Amino acid sequence: MENFNNGIIVVTGGASGIGEATVRALVTRGARVVIADLQQEQGEALVAQLGSQTTFVRTDVTCEADIQAAIACATHTFGGLTGMVNNAGIVGAVGSIMETSAEAFDKTMAILSRGVFLGIKHAARAMREGDGGAIVSLASTAGVMGGLGPHVYTMAKHGVVGITKSAAAELAPLGIRVNAVAPGGTVTPMTNALGDGDLEALTQSIAAGSPLGIPCMPEDIADGIVFLLGEHSRQITGHTLVIDAGATTGGQQTPFFSQQAATLLHAGKREAG
């Protein structure tokens, strides 16, 4: 198991879902973690549970001063910054592009794009004062192809993939790696809020849509984030790790994978010949 005994890591959106699972995974591996989230009660409850390896800072990722304060908390409380997870997110504006308001666009982009930009900017500034570090941002399968999320969400998540490559190129000489994780549908409060709140039904429907037939849980995504933060990925930067049970490979069963298709193709060739 990856050792994070010298790890000091800020996790935005760390009070819920994928962020919370990441906080738990990091603490188990010895890291000290700043949970930076809007949800104060939930964040403080998590700190009460996990103990003095963690602290909570109420943070709005759209606010530059808040991001700076969360990172300053890591350096003052724990003595530095080795990792940053830009995870906070919302679904944001939904519906037809023809009906989406500019205000809803701005609000969604502020959290999903501006928040990630600010996280990378200020984490890099803190990390260059130390021995470098690793930054991981949450993209989505909606960030690698169309049709998997609402318009603005899709645009913002493609942006996360882009800034990950761009920032990785600039920051590599400083020993700072920048990567992203792109989850497919994962069982979290965010996805649960899209339905009628029935967690079991959500879990089953995510499993049913998975090429591997198993539901993706927040811990599955946290494993990818932990890998990209840790020593075992020291050669990897600028990369987006898709964690989606193969959904975006086009790997769903198609008629071309059947024996019957091979026979038909063979027959077609004979006729053509």
Ligand SMILES: NC(=O)c1ccc[n+]([C@@H]2O[C@H](COP(=O)([O-])OP(=O)(O)OC[C@H]3O[C@@H](n4cnc5c(N)ncnc54)[C@H](O)[C@@H]3O)[C@@H](O)[C@H]2O)c1
């Ligand atoms: N759940 C999925 O299926 C899925 C799939 C792909 C990508 N993602 C991405 O993973 C990330 C985490 O999503 P989740 O499903 O765990 O959601 P979640 O709702 O469980 O957690 C998101 C957290 O972000 C916090 N947050 C929202 N706006 C914030 C702000 N302005 N400042 C600070 N914190 C804020 C919320 O309070 C919450 O604690 C998001 O970036 C999301 O887009 C999720």
